[in-house]
Amino acid sequence: QKEVEQDPGPLSVPEGAIVSLNCTYSNSAFQYFMWYRQYSRKGPELLMYTYSSGNKEDGRFTAQVDKSSKYISLFIRDSQPSDSATYLCAMISGGSYIPTFGRGTSLIVHP
Amino acid sequence: DGGITQSPKYLFRKEGQNVTLSCEQNLNHDAMYWYRQDPGQGLRLIYYSQIVNDFQKGDIAEGYSVSREKKESFPLTVTSAQKNPTAFYLCASSAQGGGPQHFGDGTRLSIL
Numbered sequence: 010q011k012e013v014e015q016d017p018g019p020l021s022v023p024e025g026a027i028v029s030l031n032c033t034y035s036n037s038a039f040q041y042f043m044w045y046r047q048y049s050r051k052g053p054e055l056l057m058y059t060y061s062s063g064n065k066e067d068g069r070f071t072a073q074v075d076k077s078s079k080y081i082s083l084f085i086r087d088s089q090p091s092d093s094a095t096y097l098c099a100m101i102s103g104g105s106y107i108p109t110f111g112r113g114t115s116l117i118v119h120p
Numbered sequence: 121d122g123g124i125t126q127s128p129k130y131l132f133r134k135e136g137q138n139v140t141l142s143c144e145q146n147l148n149h150d151a152m153y154w155y156r157q158d159p160g161q162g163l164r165l166i167y168y169s170q171i172v173n174d175f176q177k178g179d180i181a182e183g184y185s186v187s188r189e190k191k192e193s194f195p196l197t198v199t200s201a202q203k204n205p206t207a208f209y210l211c212a213s214s215a216q217g218g219g220p221q222h223f224g225d226g227t228r229l230s231i232l
Contacts, residue, residue, distance in 0.1 A: 017160075050226070110163045111162070
C-alpha cells in the first residue's frame with residue numbers, strides 16, 4: 010500500500026460545478042498537508058497549506074483535513090476552465106524536510 | 121518578486137555527454153530539492169540539501185550529481201551514467217522542515 014493514494018482521474022466536470030479532490034494516507038505521523046496545482050509544462054504551484062484537522066478557505070478553494078480518517082480533500086467552488094490542471098496532494102511529518110506526494114488528479118473543466 | 125528560476129527551459133543531451141541544469145532561488149530558503157517527473161509516475165526525489173555545503177541522496181540519485189556552494193544555488197548534473205535521462209526536472213525550495221515546498225517551472229531534458 011502506498012503511503013499516499015490519489016485517484017489519477019481524469020475528472021471531467023462542467024463549468025460552475027463544485028469539484029472535490031481527495032487523498033488518503035496511511036502514515037499517522039503526517040502533520041502538514043499541501044495541495045498544489047500543476048499546469049502542463051509548468052512547475053507545481055502551492056495552493057493550500059494546512060496543519061490541523063478542519064477546514065481552511067481561500068477564495069474558491071477549501072482544504073479539508075480529517076486526521077482521524079487519514080483523509081484530505083480540496084474543494085473548488087464555481088469551477089472555471091482555467092482550473093483545468095493536475096492537482097497534487099502532499100503531506101509531511103513535523104520537522105521532516107521530505108514530503109510525500111500523491112501522483113496527482115487530472116481535472117478538466119469544460120465550458 | 122521572490123521565486124525559483126530554472127534554466128534552461130529545454131535541454132538536449134547527446135550520448136555520453138554530461139549536462140547541468142541550473143536552479144536559483146531568492147526566497148532565502150535553507151533547503152533545496154531536485155525532483156524528476158515522468159508521466160504517470162509522480163514526483164521522485166533525486167537529491168536534497170538542507171544547508172550550504174551539505175546534500176543527501178534521494179530515491180533515485182544514481183547517475184546524477186549536485187553541489188551546494190551558495191544558499192541561492194543548487195545545480196544538478198545529469199551524467200552519462202544516467203541511461204534514461206529524458207524527463208521533466210523540477211527544482212524546489214523550503215524554508216524549514218515541515219514547511220511547504222515552492223517549485224520552479226522545470227527543465228525538460230531530451231536525448232538527441
